[in-house]
Amino acid sequence: MTVRVRMAPSPTGFLHIGGVRTFLFNWLYARGHGGECLLRIENTDTSREAADSVGQIEESLRWLGIDWDGEMRFQLDGADRCRAEAARLVAEDKAYEDDGAIRIRMPKEGVVAWDDAIKGRIEFPADQLEDMVILRSDGRPVYNYASPVDDWVDGITHVIRGDDHVSNTPKQIVVLQALGAELPVYAHAPNVFGEDGKKLSKRHGAVSVGEFREAGYIAPALMNFLALLGWAPDGETTIISRDELIERFTLERVGSSPATFDYAKLDWMNGVYLRDLGRDAYADALLTFLLEQGSEWDEARIREAAPIVQEKIGRLGEFADFVGFLFGDVAPDPALLDETVLTEAATRLETVEPWDAATIEVELKALCERLGAKPKTVFLPIRVAVTGSRISPGLYESIELLGRDATLARLRHGASIAG
């Protein structure tokens, strides 16, 4: 039997990172089993539909590198089929009319149970289940009816979804049984929480894929991180490629307890991926990112600056903070400047040849000896005067890139405002 799964977002807003994590599990499972992965928008409730959220969803998935097979579908497209099946259920007395709506008969005794691929066996006492409305009085199918019908029609073999659907499952199983459909394998992945143990939301930090992208996380790092949230191939692996993920992913190894989203670890991991990029690939990624941000900085200049920040930043969004001094004026804090040092530095750098980091280094170190001062006390004012900050890329490289004229100008201006 060919594996077929589906990713089923609601078009109620931007793609939530927790939802993406379960989509990733679906996708990894399908790709690892030579199966198909469908994308179905659960738009049964049109009132909650947010403008262009479908476009957002597609865009976010594409960016992450999660693809789907066939055309995107919409739950509403199956409404006619839902109505036809409901009529059949009524005819078979498995459902009945109630105030214009159609309700399905739930079993009155025993249990509704299934073997969850992640959580193991789960049983619900049948007396907990009320006869559920499947068709509203206006004829629109309800989610807990439309979803299993679609799964059946689409030939879904594995329903991999969030924990919050566990209590929907018995209802959907009853629907499927009434329909005479074969049951899919259910797998419920635990939720993703914020640091306080509550469902991950805006107040914890970024939650939509778009926000992570805008902050300068790169897709492979985010995918790696997400996959490890609630799943682990073993006790050691932390950095794992997309291909290896596909190869090693199994539902059995998805944990059953909820996971907390650790932003600090994501930062670290993103840095690992960023540093691992080749020089050109890094510059390309940076450039693409900045362009998306609407940056108008010179492309060649960005490429030049890329290598000196690669070891320094963990998110592409930090680029501007680090090398903004190459693209615009700086406003150094006078209290951190030192007139003597800056004047002397300007004098020495005025005639240095050639203008490169190595030579500048030699010159500045010689300056320290001449002033009989520790490198620390000499380099700080220079760094602040030149870059406007006490934190920057390597000083010599920064000076080289800035160029002689601008460097001298900033050194001298710094000396004049030193306090």
Added chain:
RNA sequence: GCCCCCAUCGACUAGCGGCCUAGGUCACCACCCUUUCAAGGUGGCUACACGGGUUCGAAUCCCGUUGGGGGCACCA
């Protein structure tokens, strides 16, 4: 209130009865390297929620307690 699920370091997790005086990674602390910040290196800090069983032996199995989460709609 009723039903379901969950429970190992601050975080993600490894562990599926003896290999555990509980391992890895992030975070944190210290030191080293060092022009700042990072990166890198070395070392350190912390965990089996609690109480009963079962067993020669339990983080691992069973029961209970506590704590957390989810659900009980003509929402998805």
